[in-house]
Amino acid sequence: MEGNYDLxxxxxxxxxxxxxxxxxDTELKIALLERSLPEAFSADQPMDLRVSALSPASIDLLNQLGAWQTLLSWRTCPYQRMRVWELDEDAEGVAGQAARNLATEFSAQDIAIPELGYIVENRLVQRALLDQLSGVGNVTLITDGVERIDYSAASTIIELDSGKSLMTPLVVAADGGQSMVRDAAALGAHQWDYEQLAMVINVETVLPQQDITWQQFHPSGPRALLPLPGSNASLVWYDAPDRIQQLMAMDFEQLKATIEANFPKRLGGIQSIQTRASFPLRRLHAQRYIDEGVALLGDAAHQINPLAGQGVNLGFQDVAAFSDVIHDALVQGESISSVDVLKRYEQRRRKGNLLMMQAMDLFYRLFSNQRKPLKLARNLLLGLAAVAKPARIKALRIASGIDRF
Ligand SMILES: Cc1cc2nc3c(=O)[nH]c(=O)nc-3n(C[C@H](O)[C@H](O)[C@H](O)COP(=O)(O)OP(=O)(O)OC[C@H]3O[C@@H](n4cnc5c(N)ncnc54)[C@H](O)[C@@H]3O)c2cc1C
Structure with a gap:
């Protein structure tokens, strides 16, 4: 055995x-296991494909953890507005006008905050947090993969790719949607794949549009823009797997022309395409987040349709709740690996995560569909959102992490 850790x-x-x-800031002896470390930041690196829209609540957490200032000094893109509409907005004449009236625009001003959020590359968020850990005495970062987990309520043994083993009374799963820890502890999961893939494309646009993120609903899936620094943007094209395969097979010239023909007019022209990749869309919710000696956080507990960019924002809310529960238990002298303590974390997070996932499912089903009654229902919804200010403000406060479901 190579090491005993409290967590x-x-x-x-x-x-x-x-x-x-x-x-x-605790006395706990902690090991953090990661099989591949992110490359250090350098300003001349091209922007990564994997980016996240971070909510004000996530930014508060990163600030408290001391990583936000680093990220600001690297590369981020704040945005103040978010616009959502249906395909018909681009239509000409009376139909187009009616649809334009149904477009909903959320603004930071609506809830008196300076920004609705920031778009940041995932690697940089991870890197800034890991850099912040380098001066921390009680956390050991181990760069190694996990080969096998022998879960037991009293003490779990974790075997690493290098042949070393760790032993701990509390294992925390932050190992993503394919969580090995979740399987080892038999916590179970309900999961399915949506009938769409998401293609992410980093582009440079002719028009500057850095203060807004927008999403156009289309019967075959949404088309979205997340702004990136400079005149760059991350485009997301959700569509059926065979269509995404076709797009992935195109050279950049063909792809550029196809985007310009299929994305909403407000995108304008594309100067250049830097990179692209496609991602499967999975919905996953663990049946239980905890058991004696184990807790699931982030994508290990829940994977959500990314159409409203809530995945890691929910994960950061898990972190805040878990950290509170552990700190309180330490003050009370309770065992941090006990079901009684860990249950408090699950109780604080499960319902809110589930409601957010269900809301995304509802949007997905309502908007990725050409059936007439559903079209009526979504026009009603967009229309309501456009006129009902209190409802719009409530939705915005939830999306920003200011209010909970
Ligand atoms: C197309 C797309 C767009 C998205 N956009 C947004 C957005 O705008 N906003 C948002 O909030 N979310 C977004 N998300 C979701 C977001 O990316 C995830 O919620 C987030 O990455 C989850 O973070 P995590 O740390 O829980 O898991 P992960 O990012 O999956 O990290 C897991 C880590 O564990 C390590 N690991 C796994 N197994 C092992 C092992 N056996 N041994 C050692 N290490 C291991 C991995 O190397 C990895 O570093 C998007 C997702 C997709 C697919």
């Missing part, structure tokens, strides 16, 4: 690194 976090992605840092 072992499997996965040093954005969520795992944040949870380690959130417990850096």
């Amino acid at each position: 072992v976090i499997v996965g040093g992605g954005m969520v795992g690194a944040a949870v380690a840092l959130s417990l850096a």
